[in-house]
Amino acid sequence: MILNLHLLRVFFAVAEQNGFSRAAENLHISQSAVSKAVRELEQQLDLPLIERGVSGGKGIRLTESGKALFEHARGIFALERAAVDDIRARVGLHRGSLTIGASTTIASYWLPQFIARFTMLFPDIIPRILVGNTQAVSQDLLDCRIDLALVEGPVEDALISSSHWHEEELVVVAASASLLHQRPALSADHLNKLLWIVREPGSGTREATQQLLKEHGIDPAHTMEVGSNEAIVRTVAEGVGIAMLPRAVADDLLALAKIKMLELKDDTGRSIAFSRSLHLLEMKSRPHSPATLAFLQILGQVLQPA
Structure with a gap:
């Protein structure tokens, strides 16, 4: 069986645009041509790919076969874009x-x-x-x-x-006015009770922070999500919680004495240095x-x- 790439491209557009009319606009062809192409592809494969008339008669839904073909098509056309980009770039x-x-x-x-x-x-x-x-x-x-x-x-x-x-240094910071700076050592139990300001799921900073804290027995009971490191460091500077951040993010507010680094020590009393790759x-x-x-x-x- 030879897969017709034109028909596959039309099907991919329908699935990606979630509709025949939007796919037609995107491909600059008529809606009837789009419908015909999808039907021909279904006939060639002898598989239903799209359930029509869902959501009140206007929407579509991919069948299990349609979902599988859509993922294959995504890879095919991604490689096509890569090939075109590569050839163009070889001009020099x-x-x-x-x-x-x-x-x-x-x-x-x-x-x-x-x-x-x-x-x-x-x-x-x-x-x-x-x-x-x-x-x-x-x-x-x-x-x-x-x-x-x-x-x-x-x-x-x-x-x-x-x-x-590269390796990047991470630091734990609190507002300069925080009383935490007066404590000679911060135990894991104490740190677990504090409010930690963290990034959203999917963030590399959040994953690194969770892993490093876990290695030292720290599992905060209270966290607040903030969507950028810059917003986190300024939130901490206003006196809300503590955070682990890249040193590069914290440097400006450290220099302005808006925040201070907290020194964390292990069971032997040695200072803990944090970094991530x-x-x-x-x-x-x-x-x-x-x-x-x-x-x-x-x-x-x-x-x-x-």
């Missing part, structure tokens, strides 16, 4: 594109220095940066929306290569464009966070 570094995915902290504090270096060396290529938490950026990589990604933790996916890029993500099956290779070379020159 005087033309081309580079799209980088980065988690929020890396985009704010680490990435700018490398972007500046790249644009100085290759002024004809203007990079594009997509920012999100680790989970979102990983999905962008799988969908071939980005060429590579820098995130705050490893990602376990058979299609993604995750390699260690930053990771480079790449698609295993996707060849690198010349622009991507050039940026990877620059990334090897690890500097300090801005």
Whole structure:
């Protein structure tokens, strides 16, 4: 059996747009042509792919076979976009594109220095940066929306290569007015009772924080979610809770004495130092464009966070 890619593209558009009319608009063809293409594909495969007339007669629903085919189609067309991008980029570094995915902290504090270096060396290529938490950026990589990604933790996916890029210091902070700074040592039991300000699920910072605290017997009973590290550090500076944050995020308010670092000690009385790994993500099956290779070379020159 040979799969007709035109019919598959029409089916994919219907499933992605959740309707025949929106798919027709997106493909710039008539709705009747869309319906005909989907029917032909169902006949070729001898499988129902779409349940029509759901949600009051206007919606659609994919059958189990349709869901499976949709996931295959997503991969096929993602590779198609990757192939087109790669061929275009081979014209050379005087033309081309580079799209980088980065988690929020890396985009704010680490990435700018490398972007500046790249644009100085290759002024004809203007990079594009997509920012999100680790989970979102990983999905962008799988969908071939980005060429590579820098995130705050490893990602376990058979299609993604995750390699260690750099170590980043983490600190536990509280407002400067907090009485916690007067305590010579903070036990795990005491820390468990405090309010911790944390990132949302899917954030590399949150995952690193939970893992490091757990290693030292700290499992906070009370947490409050805040959607960015910058918002967290300013919330703490106002006297709300404590937080573990990248040192780069905390530096400005530490210098202004708005917050102070809390010293955590282990059972032997030694100070505990926290750090996390930053990771480079790449698609295993996707060849690198010349622009991507050039940026990877620059990334090897690890500097300090801005």
